[in-house]
Amino acid sequence: MQAGGTILARAVSDPEDRLLTAEEPLAGLQLRCGGDLPGTIAVPELLELVRKARRYRFRLARAISANDGSDTITAWVEVEPREGEAGETPGCDIVVRNWQSSPLPSEEISFAERRRMMTDRHLAELTAQLDGSQRVLTAVTDSPDLAQVAARMEEGIGRLWTDFLPPENVTHQQPLHWRLLDGTRVSVEGSDRPWRITLIPHIRPGFDPSGFELLLISDEPQAGEVETANPIEPALRRSLVGQDLSPVLRQPISRIIANAETIRSRLAGPIPDAYADYAGEIASAGKLLLDLLEDLADLEVVESENFSTAPDHIDLSEVARQAAGILNVRAREKGIVIDAPQVAESLPAVAEFRRVLQILLNLIGNAIRYSPEKSRIWLRLEPLGSMARVIVADQGPGLSDEQQARVFEKFERLGRSGDGGSGLGLYISRSLARAMGGELSVESAPGQGARFILDVPADPEA
Numbered sequence: 001m002q003a004g005g006t007i008l009a010r011a012v013s014d015p016e017d018r019l020l021t022a023e024e025p026l027a028g029l030q031l032r033c034g035g036d037l038p039g040t041i042a043v044p045e046l047l048e049l050v051r052k053a054r055r056y057r058f059r060l061a062r063a064i065s066a067n068d069g070s071d072t073i074t075a076w077v078e079v080e081p082r083e084g085e086a087g088e089t090p091g092c093d094i095v096v097r098n099w100q101s102s103p104l105p106s107e108e109i110s111f112a113e114r115r116r117m118m119t120d121r122h123l124a125e126l127t128a129q130l131d132g133s134q135r136v137l138t139a140v141t142d143s144p145d146l147a148q149v150a151a152r153m154e155e156g157i158g159r160l161w162t163d164f165l166p167p168e169n170v171t172h173q174q175p176l177h178w179r180l181l182d183g184t185r186v187s188v189e190g191s192d193r194p195w196r197i198t199l200i201p202h203i204r205p206g207f208d209p210s211g212f213e214l215l216l217i218s219d220e221p222q223a224g225e226v227e228t229a230n231p232i233e234p235a236l237r238r239s240l241v242g243q244d245l246s247p248v249l250r251q252p253i254s255r256i257i258a259n260a261e262t263i264r265s266r267l268a269g270p271i272p273d274a275y276a277d278y279a280g281e282i283a284s285a286g287k288l289l290l291d292l293l294e295d296l297a298d299l300e301v302v303e304s305e306n307f308s309t310a311p312d313h314i315d316l317s318e319v320a321r322q323a324a325g326i327l328n329v330r331a332r333e334k335g336i337v338i339d340a341p342q343v344a345e346s347l348p349a350v351a352e353f354r355r356v357l358q359i360l361l362n363l364i365g366n367a368i369r370y371s372p373e374k375s376r377i378w379l380r381l382e383p384l385g386s387m388a389r390v391i392v393a394d395q396g397p398g399l400s401d402e403q404q405a406r407v408f409e410k411f412e413r414l415g416r417s418g419d420g421g422s423g424l425g426l427y428i429s430r431s432l433a434r435a436m437g438g439e440l441s442v443e444s445a446p447g448q449g450a451r452f453i454l455d456v457p458a459d460p461e462a
Helices: 026-032 044-056 109-124 144-153 239-263 273-302 316-332 353-370 401-406 427-435
Strands: 009-013 020-024 060-067 072-081 092-102 126-131 137-143 195-200 211-218 311-314 338-339 348-351 376-382 385-392 439-444 450-457
Touching: 020 376, 044 060, 044 092, 044 316, 044 439, 060 109, 060 427, 072 211, 072 348, 092 126, 109 195, 109 211, 126 144, 126 385, 137 144, 211 311, 239 273, 273 427, 311 316, 316 348, 316 353, 316 376, 316 385, 338 450, 348 401, 348 450, 353 385, 353 450, 401 439, 427 439, 427 450
Parallel strands: 338 376
Antiparallel strands: 009 020, 009 092, 060 072, 072 092, 126 137, 126 211, 195 211, 311 348, 376 385, 385 450, 439 450
């Protein structure tokens, strides 16, 4: 799992996942994310990577993302457990080889896309870094199924990623626009499992992407992982929206968005401002259609009689901080402050990480959408015996008793229109909470904001 590139920063963590020493720019990011030096690692994705490397005692390397309050940071990080005395759990050596910082306004990446990026990063079995022309810079994997293709990609640095992961049913000369390839099915030599890729661009507003993060994901678990993965969901996705209709619609909609953004950014040549604005509206409408497609696919999954989740030992504090980090940029555009749990807080639970994240992203996203400018959103944790609770509270207009009774119904918009919502988010979120053995409820009153309450089983082993 060697990755090329100049070392930009080194750091050392201890057995309790505290950052003991760190060089810039990692040291500054630690402080801007609310941590101390020395202190517990404050970047959620880095903390998760270090914990996995220390727990399983093997080297890990992948891209991480963070929001430091003003910019979106993407960094390539390698973590290697240090050798300790017999029986001692060692800390880790951390190396940063790539660092990109850029403001990321909400019109560049929609809420549903951010949610998909976060969950896909959690599920990816191979991660690669690409340059702006979609040529391979690095590739790492921990999956035996993908060891061969990762080695070939490392040996073929500088070639197009499609040389190693050929897209299915695509005959056009590569590389296509990244939006046309994002989410496409690919063939993996030596593996019988179905695979798809996610392309996450490194974007500066007004410019083409300077590079990409490629994630390779399978909807079916590796052999021997049926108990910890969800063996039912792949079958569900063979239905109309999930597997048959979604890819058919995603490609033409993505083509519309790509062409509209090319016109809007004047990459094809100068045009009057009015036409650039029209193209921007077309691109925005296309993104809303893609968001709706994601919601319909989720709806189809949760309404299946056999739907279940894949519970794991998680920390609700970490998930809440990650959700807040993803939506901080969107909140700042309205002057809204998201008050997330502190790094020192912890609330262990047994639930599926990506499903809890999906619920919290929806709750926080709704709070941002309906809260006034320069207000505040609080994320609070409460242990409740056999249950663990996360509360998302806002200073919005609140809900009447009649609205509270309807807010979790399918396609319910409470009379609102024009804000891009599908009316499915809360229905899907409550269905996910109940599938995990929990519940999603609301407490509110007109003019007094709303408190959405997520309960999931507490971790009895913590």
